Every structure is written in C-alpha cells, then in structure tokens.
Amino acid sequence: QEQLVESGGGVVPPGTSLTLSCRASGFTFSHFALHWVRQAPGKGLEWVALISNDGRDKSSADSVKGRVTISRDNSRNTLYLQINSLTTEDTAVYYCARDLYSYGWGGGDCWGRGTLVTVSS
C-alpha cells in the first residue's frame, strides 16, 4: 500500500543541524510534490517546506527560511529535510506528506507517522 516513513529524529543540542528522511513506497514517487509539516507538542500543524515532483521548485515557510533545505532523490524514493541552527522552537513531530498534484498546491493526501525532533541541551 501507499506509505511514507520518516526517520532521523531524536534529541539534539541547540545550534546543531539535523537531516530528516522520508522513504516512500507503493506509488510512483516522481509523480507527486511533497511537503514537510511539523507539529509542536500540544500545538497545531505548521507547513514547513514544499518540493515539486521533479525537484525544480522548492519553497519554505518564513519561520524557517534560510535554515532549511528540502530535497528529494527520485531514484531512491526518498525526501529529505535539512534543518540548521536548531532552536527549542524547532521541537516538533515532523511529518512528510504527498501532495495531490505534481506542483504541490493541493494538500497532503498521504502522510507518514512522523518523526519527533527534540532540541534540548
């Protein structure tokens, strides 16, 4: 079945960097745009970044702009998110989500279970 599985979370000190991965299976990965969405403990959903199906178009939220890099490897069916200069404000469950469309405007119709990132000294 269609599945997304995130990995790479954990407890990390402030100021460090982290790369999250999201491995896809059960569908044609290269046909769809992908998102990273995060959820701080007890808070709502926050869109983080988007990448088009071919990787040419990327964007990120103002709250993380300049600190995150979204990328994908269509040959490995894998999505990545690198976050630099981590602060406690980045503590959250990070979800990857497949968009309905190749360009990423439609919203996520398939979500992973998320990976928890805790920024703490």
Place this chain on the structure above:
Amino acid sequence: QSALTQPPSASGSPTQSVTISCTGTSGDIGYYNYVSWYQQHPGKAPKLIISDVTRRPSGVSDRFSGSKSGNTASLTVSGLQAEDEADYYCSSYAGNNILLFGGGTKLTVL
C-alpha cells in the same frame, strides 16, 4: 504568511450537524480553490477529508462536506458520531508555492 483563522472549539450532540469556519484573505482562500481539510485524532497523523474546497477523497464519509464563500471556507459534519471527535485543520494555497494552515478546531461530540 499569516495562519488561517479557525475557532478553537466546536461541539454538537450525536446526529446533529456542526460547521467549522476557516477565514483567510483575498490572497489565499479568496483567490484559489485549493482549500483542504484534515482530521487528526490524538497521537495520529492528519487525514485528508476534503480537498479542492469540496472534493471528498475515496473512502471518506459523505457526512463531511466543504464549501467556500469569499475569504471563508467551511467544513460541515452532518449526523455527528462519537468517532468524529478530533481536531480539524484547514489549509489553503497562498501563492508563490506557499501553503497555510489554520490553527485547528477541537470538535467535541457531547
């Protein structure tokens, strides 16, 4: 990039209907027909229940419906059931490859 505005809570009795609003601007909800709604139960990933303002994905109950008027989108849950108790989030495309989420609405079935 301002978040969309949702009421923090909503409630209704079983079999009743409840409507949750989601207010944006003329640059997001008011301009694009790319409004989605998600249901999230505690400890679970979000689930898409409405896309493109009114479209219901396969397998989603027809008790869920979406609409839009001006800068405000709405989700209506008809025939409330205990299993509908969850958090609900709206999202909208806002141009320049930016997506916005609402702050979420906690739906309580009385």
